[in-house]
Amino acid sequence: LKTIETTQDWYAVTEVFSGWVQESKKIVGIEATFSNTAWDNYIKLYYRVDNGAWELIRTYNEATNTIKQDDITTANWEQFKKFTDIQFKVEIHNETGSEISPILHWISLFYDIIS
Secondary structure (H helix, E strand, O other): OOOOOOOOEEEEEOOOEOOOOOOEEEEEEEEEEEEOEEOOEEEEEEEEEOOOOOEEEEEEOOOEOOOEEEEEEOOOOOOOOEEOOEEEEEEEEEOOOOOOOOEEEEEEEEEEEEO
């Protein structure tokens, strides 16, 4: 009898960030670190601004079991939008149900306040 000890799919949603509520903000960059990914074991990172639709930022599915860092800036991802508030969603898919699932270790948001 074969059992799967972990679930294949799950997601997490961050709280809404609304620092400096009266001011508009512009994303300068996002940094993320991840590990244990492969083509069928992946992490998807989404964002949404001002309670809008979720937009995919990146899919992490390169074959790695070491911790990798990804620096996403406005220079290499032009679709970032102005926002008053912002929220992130992380989806993790573990195809085999292995105990060594993909891991998103850390995510940071860098932004400028604009008028």
